[in-house]
Amino acid sequence: MTPEQFRQCGHQAIDWVADYLANPQRYPVLARVQPGELTDALPAHGPEQGEPPECLLADFERLILPAVTHWNHPGFMAFFANSGSAPGILGELLASALNGNGMLWKSCPAIVELEQVTLRWLRQWTGLPEDWFGQIFDTASVGSMHALAAAREAADPNARAKGTASDLVVYTSEQAHSSIEKGAIAIGIGQERVHKVPVDAEFRLRPDALREMIDRDLAAGLRPCAVAATVGTTATTSVDPVPAIAEICRARNIWLHVDAAYAGSAAVAEEFRWALAGCEHADSMVTNPHKWMLTPVDCSVFYTRRPDVLRRAFSLVPDYLATADDPRAVNLMDYGVALGRRFRALKLWFVMRSYGREGIAAMIREQIRIVQALAAKIDAHPRFERTAPTPFSTVCFRYQGTDDENRQIQERVNETGEFFISGTKLHGRFTLRLAIGNMATAQSHVDRVWELIQAEAAKLAR
Amino acid sequence: MTPEQFRQCGHQAIDWVADYLANPQRYPVLARVQPGELTDALPAHGPEQGEPPECLLADFERLILPAVTHWNHPGFMAFFANSGSAPGILGELLASALNGNGMLWKSCPAIVELEQVTLRWLRQWTGLPEDWFGQIFDTASVGSMHALAAAREAADPNARAKGTASDLVVYTSEQAHSSIEKGAIAIGIGQERVHKVPVDAEFRLRPDALREMIDRDLAAGLRPCAVAATVGTTATTSVDPVPAIAEICRARNIWLHVDAAYAGSAAVAEEFRWALAGCEHADSMVTNPHKWMLTPVDCSVFYTRRPDVLRRAFSLVPDYLATADDPRAVNLMDYGVALGRRFRALKLWFVMRSYGREGIAAMIREQIRIVQALAAKIDAHPRFERTAPTPFSTVCFRYQGTDDENRQIQERVNETGEFFISGTKLHGRFTLRLAIGNMATAQSHVDRVWELIQAEAAKLAR
Numbered sequence: 070m071t072p073e074q075f076r077q078c079g080h081q082a083i084d085w086v087a088d089y090l091a092n093p094q095r096y097p098v099l100a101r102v103q104p105g106e107l108t109d110a111l112p113a114h115g116p117e118q119g120e121p122p123e124c125l126l127a128d129f130e131r132l133i134l135p136a137v138t139h140w141n142h143p144g145f146m147a148f149f150a151n152s153g154s155a156p157g158i159l160g161e162l163l164a165s166a167l168n169g170n171g172m173l174w175k176s177c178p179a180i181v182e183l184e185q186v187t188l189r190w191l192r193q194w195t196g197l198p199e200d201w202f203g204q205i206f207d208t209a210s211v212g213s214m215h216a217l218a219a220a221r222e223a224a225d226p227n228a229r230a231k232g233t234a235s236d237l238v239v240y241t242s243e244q245a246h247s248s249i250e251k252g253a254i255a256i257g258i259g260q261e262r263v264h265k266v267p268v269d270a271e272f273r274l275r276p277d278a279l280r281e282m283i284d285r286d287l288a289a290g291l292r293p294c295a296v297a298a299t300v301g302t303t304a305t306t307s308v309d310p311v312p313a314i315a316e317i318c319r320a321r322n323i324w325l326h327v328d329a330a331y332a333g334s335a336a337v338a339e340e341f342r343w344a345l346a347g348c349e350h351a352d353s354m355v356t357n358p359h360k361w362m363l364t365p366v367d368c369s370v371f372y373t374r375r376p377d378v379l380r381r382a383f384s385l386v387p388d389y390l391a392t393a394d395d396p397r398a399v400n401l402m403d404y405g406v407a408l409g410r411r412f413r414a415l416k417l418w419f420v421m422r423s424y425g426r427e428g429i430a431a432m433i434r435e436q437i438r439i440v441q442a443l444a445a446k447i448d449a450h451p452r453f454e455r456t457a458p459t460p461f462s463t464v465c466f467r468y469q470g471t472d473d474e475n476r477q478i479q480e481r482v483n484e485t486g487e488f489f490i491s492g493t494k495l496h497g498r499f500t501l502r503l504a505i506g507n508m509a510t511a512q513s514h515v516d517r518v519w520e521l522i523q524a525e526a527a528k529l530a531r
Numbered sequence: 532m533t534p535e536q537f538r539q540c541g542h543q544a545i546d547w548v549a550d551y552l553a554n555p556q557r558y559p560v561l562a563r564v565q566p567g568e569l570t571d572a573l574p575a576h577g578p579e580q581g582e583p584p585e586c587l588l589a590d591f592e593r594l595i596l597p598a599v600t601h602w603n604h605p606g607f608m609a610f611f612a613n614s615g616s617a618p619g620i621l622g623e624l625l626a627s628a629l630n631g632n633g634m635l636w637k638s639c640p641a642i643v644e645l646e647q648v649t650l651r652w653l654r655q656w657t658g659l660p661e662d663w664f665g666q667i668f669d670t671a672s673v674g675s676m677h678a679l680a681a682a683r684e685a686a687d688p689n690a691r692a693k694g695t696a697s698d699l700v701v702y703t704s705e706q707a708h709s710s711i712e713k714g715a716i717a718i719g720i721g722q723e724r725v726h727k728v729p730v731d732a733e734f735r736l737r738p739d740a741l742r743e744m745i746d747r748d749l750a751a752g753l754r755p756c757a758v759a760a761t762v763g764t765t766a767t768t769s770v771d772p773v774p775a776i777a778e779i780c781r782a783r784n785i786w787l788h789v790d791a792a793y794a795g796s797a798a799v800a801e802e803f804r805w806a807l808a809g810c811e812h813a814d815s816m817v818t819n820p821h822k823w824m825l826t827p828v829d830c831s832v833f834y835t836r837r838p839d840v841l842r843r844a845f846s847l848v849p850d851y852l853a854t855a856d857d858p859r860a861v862n863l864m865d866y867g868v869a870l871g872r873r874f875r876a877l878k879l880w881f882v883m884r885s886y887g888r889e890g891i892a893a894m895i896r897e898q899i900r901i902v903q904a905l906a907a908k909i910d911a912h913p914r915f916e917r918t919a920p921t922p923f924s925t926v927c928f929r930y931q932g933t934d935d936e937n938r939q940i941q942e943r944v945n946e947t948g949e950f951f952i953s954g955t956k957l958h959g960r961f962t963l964r965l966a967i968g969n970m971a972t973a974q975s976h977v978d979r980v981w982e983l984i985q986a987e988a989a990k991l992a993r
Contacts, residue, residue, distance in 0.1 A: 070885050072553035075617035079545035082621055086628040087538035100640045104859035107644040115652030119887035125618060128884075129625060133877070136641035141630040148638065153630030155537035156587060159544055163591060165623035165827040165878075166548040168603040168615025176610070178562045179598035182569040190577030207669050208869040218717060233695045233719030247847045248870060254845070255680060255868050257695030257719020359871075365627040367873050383716070385709045397566035406717050407670040408710060409821075411828050415595070416627075422590075423532050425581035 074122045081126055089141075090155055093509065097486030098144040100136050107136040138489065143509035146518065147491035149303075149331050149463070150506035153365040156423035160416030161365055171410040174398035181399050184414040187421060188370055191358070194426050195336035198349050202376035204404055205368055205413045209330035212355035212371035213297065214252035215383075215405055219353060219373060220295035220324030221256060222382035229382060233257035237294040238286050242266045242274035242309060244302040246328055258294070271458050272305045272495075274298060276313040283321060295324040298351075300344050301332025304493045304502070305457035305465050308332065311347030319350065327354040330369065334361035335461055338430035341437070344460070353379075361462075361506050362429060363420045368413050379404050436462040436505045439515050443503070446519065452526055456500040463504040465495060468526045472499035478525040488518045536584045543588055551603075552617060555971065559948030560606040562598050569598040600951065605971035608980065609953035611765075611793050611925070612968035615827040618885035622878025623827055633872040636860035643861050646876040649883060650832060653820070656888050657798035660811050664838035666866055667830055667875045671792035674817035674833035675759065676714035677845075677867055681815060681835060682757035682786030683718060684844035691844060695719035699756040700748050704728045704736035704771060706764040708790055720756070733920050734767045734957075736760060738775040745783060757786040760813075762806050763794025766955045766964070767919035767927050770794065773809030781812065789816040792831065796823035797923055800892035803899070806922070815841075823924075823968050824891060825882045830875050841866050898924040898967045901977050905965070908981060914988055918962040925966040927957060930988045934961035940987040950980045 070078070110132055139145060141153045171180025188203030206212045217239060221228045224237060237258050241249045243265045253263045264286070266279045283293045296318050298309040311327060318325040327348050333356025335341035348354055353373040358364040373379055384403040401410050424432075444459040447466045457465040467475050479492050479501055491502045501522070505515065532540070572594055601607060603615045633642030650665030668674045679701060683690045686699060699720050703711040705727045715725045726748070728741045745755045758780050760771040773789060780787040789810050795818025797803035810816055815835040820826040835841055846865040863872050886894075906921040909928045919927040929937050941954050941963055953964045963984070967977065 070617040072549045072617065075552060075621070076545060076549035078617075078621055079549065079624070080542055082624055083538060083541035083545055086624065087534045087541065089628055090537060091534035102640050104636060104640070104857045105644070107641060108648055108859070111645075111648045113651075114655055115649075115883045116887045117889055119890045120884045122618070122885065125621065125881050125884060129877075133641050133645065136639075136644060137629055137631060138637070138639045138641075139629070140632060140639070141628065148632075151630060151632075153627055155532040155534065155540075156584070158624065158627045159537070159540055159587065161627035162541070162544055162548065162620065162624045165615055165620045166551055166603065167599055167601070168613060168827045169599060170602060170610075170613075170828055174566060175600070177600045177602070178564050178566070179569060179595050179600075182567070182598060183573075183595065186570055186573045187577075189575075193576055207873070208871040210868050210870045211673075214717075214868055221719075228719070228721070229716055230722050232697055232699075232721030232724060235694055235697070237694075248868075251845065251847050251868060254691055254847070255676075256717060257683075257690070259690070259694030260692050262694060365630045366632055366871055369871075383713065385713050385716070395566045397570070406672050406676055406710075406713060408672045409670045409828055409831075411669070415591075419587050421577045422582045422587060423584065425578045427579055428581045 070122050078122045078126060085126070086158060093139055093142040094144065096134065096139050096142065098139050098142045098489045099483055099486065100138045102136045107132065141507065143507055143511065143514045144488040145507055146503045146505060147489045149360050149504050150510065151360050151366065152363045152506070152508040154363040154420060154508055156419035157363060157365040157416040160419040164412035164415045167412060169412050171412065172402040172408050173400045180410060180412045180414065181401055183418055185399065187414045187417045190421055191370060195333060195345060196342050197345065197372065198374060201372045201374050203370055203372045204401055206371050206405070207367040207369060209328060209355040209357055209369045210248035210251060212369050213248050213326065213328055214255050215371060215379065216326040216353040217252045217258065217295055218256050218382050219375065219379040220326065223324050223375070223378050224292055224294040234292070236290065236292045237262060238291050239263050239295045239297065240266055240279060240282065240293065241297040242268050242299060244268050244272045244304060244307060245297060245299050246303050249297045249328065272302060272307040274309040274314065276310055276317060279314065280317050283317065293321060293323050295326055297326045297328055300327055300329035300348070301461060304495060306332060306461045306463045307457070308344055308460060315347045315350035324352045325350065327351045330355055330357045331360050332461055334358065335433055337426060338434045341433070358417055358420070361433065363424060363508055364417050368417055376404065432508060436510065439512050440464050440505050443515050443519055452530065456495045462506060463502065465493070465500045465502050467498065467500045468529070470529060474529050475499050475501055477529065478522055481525045482518065482521050485521065488521070490518065532584050540584045540588060547588070548620060555601055555604040556606065558596065558601050558604065560601050560604045560951045561945055561948065562600045564598045569594065603969065605969050605973065605976045606950040607969055608965045608967060609951045611822050611966050612972065613822050613828065614825045614968070614970040616825040616882060616970055618881035619825060619827040619878040622881040626874035626877045629874060631874050633874065634864040634870050635862045642872060642874045642876065643863060645880055647861065649876045649879045652883055653832060657795060657807060658804050659807065659834065660836065663834045663836050665832055665834045666863055668833050668867070669829040669831060671790060671817040671819050671831045672710035672713060674831050675710050675788065675790055676717050677833060677841065678788040678815040679714045679720070679757055680718050680844050681837065681841040682788065685786050685837070685840050686754055686756040696754070698752065698754045699724060700753050701725045701757045701759065702728055702741060702744065702755065703759040704730050704761060706730050706734045706766060706769060707759060707761050708765050711759045711790065734764060734769040736771040736776065738772055738779060741776065742779050745779065755783060755785050757788055759788045759790055762789055762791035762810070763923060766957060768794060768923045768925045769919070770806055770922060777809045777812035786814045787812065789813045792817055792819045793822050794923055796820065797895055799888060800896045803895070820879055823895065825886060825970060826879050830879055838866065894970060898972065901974050902926050902967050905977050905981055914992065918957045924968060925964065927962045927964050929960065929962045930991070932991060936991050937961050937963055939991065940984055943987045944980065944983050947983065950983070952980065
């Protein structure tokens with residue numbers, strides 16, 4: 070493909086994207102294919118000769134799109150909804166053209182410095198300490214794994230040379246994301262040493278239980294290594310009491326990691342800054358602009374106030390990458406597993422500038438308002454009940470019938486192609502879960518999905 | 532930014548990219564900024580209000596570009612040069628607009644299935660076994676860490692629950708990439724349990740030494756867990772004798788991982804398929820289309836013939852992600868640390884289709900030809916010597932003077948802005964290193980850089 074052919078295809082692709090952003094609803098939100106259908110439609114072997122540029126876009130529309138579940142769709146209300154916003158897409162386009170790698174400052178100063186600058190802006194917008202160190206990973210799972218590795222290094226300076234000791238313990242709540250457990254498995258702490266702390270009636274980690282568990286483990290000769298608190302749990306978006314947890318960790322010199330992958334963005338709106346209360350005492354934290362801050366995946370921010378520990382855990386510089394030490398020339402490769410670093414900060418910079426703090430706060434505020442209004446309607450409905458508090462833009466609720474009936478409602482709604490809603494289990498019962506976060510989702514969409522849900526329930530009642 | 536504003540900015544951005552692809556040389560390859568210069572040029576605080584679309588592209592050109600080291604430039608000959616090709620850039624553009632997440636098959640079937648299909652095509656193109664399982668990670672470092680975690684699971688089924696045992700050993704050569712050591716540190720094996728195997732005169736792992744080390748460790752009661760062989764080492768692109776290593780591993784039931792991040796792509800050209808000889812016996816392998824296969828970063832392919840072991844090491848399914856089991860509906864989240872998966876296969880599909888196998892093979896072949904012709908010139912020069920064999924498109928050589936003189940040559944060449952070459956230490960001496968891999972690099976560029984190098988050397992001799 071010559072540059073001129075790229076120009077032509079590129080303009081076509083931009084037009085397709087502009088139309089898509091204007092009206093993603095021309096596609097059903099949930100892909101309507103069977104497993105293997107796309108695979109079977111594609112050639113069993115790659116082409117020997119190159120194919121003409123025009124077939125790429127044509128086949129993208131013909132073959133790929135029908136197999137796409139559209140996350141960038143106002144009816145996407147499953148998992149945590151997200152947004153590939155216009156400025157973010159532009160940023161990705163330019164980043165892929167530059168194709169830089171920010172492993173070292175010198176290998177691409179723009180990547181390294183823009184990452185530091187945008188993450189400083191984000192700290193300011195969310196009220197986090199100025200002096201934290203930040204870097205961008207692909208996912209919060211990977212960020213949390215790095216946090217646990219830093220915690221291990223802090224608890225046991227021999228870990229790097231000698232391996233993970235068998236007496237380290239990680240604490241997190243029963244409602245924490247599976248990535249905490251997975252991170253502990255990955256770094257060799259082991260699943261049995263992830264001690265799950267019970268939660269209160271609102272699905273928040275119980276500090277009293279945490280304190281007891283830690284002290285019991287200490288008495289048994291184990292070494293508490295890290296506590297992972299959650300700000301915005303996956304199922305119910307509950308916020309663990311971080312100030313009380315921080316106090317327990319401080320008194321016992323335990324690394325505090327905060328998983329604020331979802332709800333960290335809420336703090337951009339002043340009235341939701343409470344969500345990050347106590348996080349200033351954390352040792353590390355993750356928050357995902359690719360969830361609720363209009364940035365296309367992947368862009369997960371990892372912060373730590375102890376970059377020296379993280380660096381001790383991971384720095385390993387081969388000869389060919391040795392550079393002179395300059396405090397303003399950060400070498401990102403020293404702070405994690407991955408050597409290569411894509412220019413992820415460019416899209417974040419475009420998003421932050423294009424929306425401004427107020428633009429992002431306004432979207433978050435409005436989505437929370439819409440969902441809380443829905444929560445009130447659910448509360449007022451005689452046959453529905455909320456199954457958890459609704460602090461942000463995610464609501465958990467159920468029809469007062471069987472689990473199967475609730476599953477049936479979910480399936481019927483998803484079959485319309487207008488919406489994709491998810492479900493989870495709370496207190497052992499299946500519950501519907503509706504998470505708003507796409508930039509295009511408005512009051513009308515939430516009204517409509519609630520109508521559909523009520524209609525399906527009415528059918529069941531008949 | 533409205534869709535219509537996106538359309539306008541997007542067309543401008545496409546024009547910029549098309550011009551850039553046509554002539555990246557209008558920029559100096561190496562950024563000419565001081566540490567902190569970009570940071571100081573940017574506002575200390577993010578904007579409160581959103582800014583108009585036109586300022587994004589304007590500031591990209593005014594502020595970001597001067598701080599960019601241009602990897603997508605024919606004069607980039609440092610590290611392993613790579614290419615952000617036109618079809619790859621188009622793929623990234625569309626992927627970021629869809630903004631999907633392929634954690635589950637259901638969460639976006641197209642992401643999951645296209646990843647399986649393109650990686651099957653790549654296996655065929657490089658002569659790897661049909662039945663391997665593949666997935667795309669961001670970097671080979673992350674892929675190799677997963678390989679070591681799978682090896683740990685295979686060697687010790689208790690590892691997942693109980694943590695990393697203290698008697699596991701990983702073997703890799705003195706010339707292996709630092710990611711092997713870093714991966715072993717990350718998963719808790721510890722740096723001291725990474726036993727570095729000596730290399731032969733051509734920087735290849737010595738199987739006899741490996742065998743002795745393993746048997747000595749076995750006698751000492753340690754548990755050899757994995758051997759990481761390299762196909763295309765970072766410094767000299769040497770190829771470890773994988774068939775002999777595989778035999779040692781097979782006899783002792785040790786996981787064999789192959790790091791073919793760089794040279795795996797060479798096997799797309801039939802006459803370089805020898806590079807992957809023996810890899811069919813490997814348990815896992817990484818190879819990076821984002822290095823030498825025209826795919827923008829990040830796209831690192833991880834293969835394993837034992838996906839069941841990898842899955843046992845990593846699968847952890849929370850309620851809200853539980854799906855029915857269908858062998859054709861792969862849930863990628865079960866095979867690694869990261870939950871979220873970007874649509875990385877789209878760009879790879881566009882690249883494979885746009886160039887075809889023959890197009891990619893032709894580029895690789897020509898770049899190897901150019902570099903081997905340069906190697907012959909170096910051999911013929913009275914004041915230069917090659918410091919390693921040149922099996923692919925990377926040549927290591929030095930001026931027959933002091934290390935400082937060689938460093939001076941490197942610096943002077945890099946100061947021209949036309950080229951970026953790197954250096955490394957071999958046998959304790961500084962050596963120049965020139966790695967060709969960008970799609971635009973032609974004979975003329977290599978002739979020119981060799982002229983510059985000779986001219987600088989001539990100045991030193993005077």
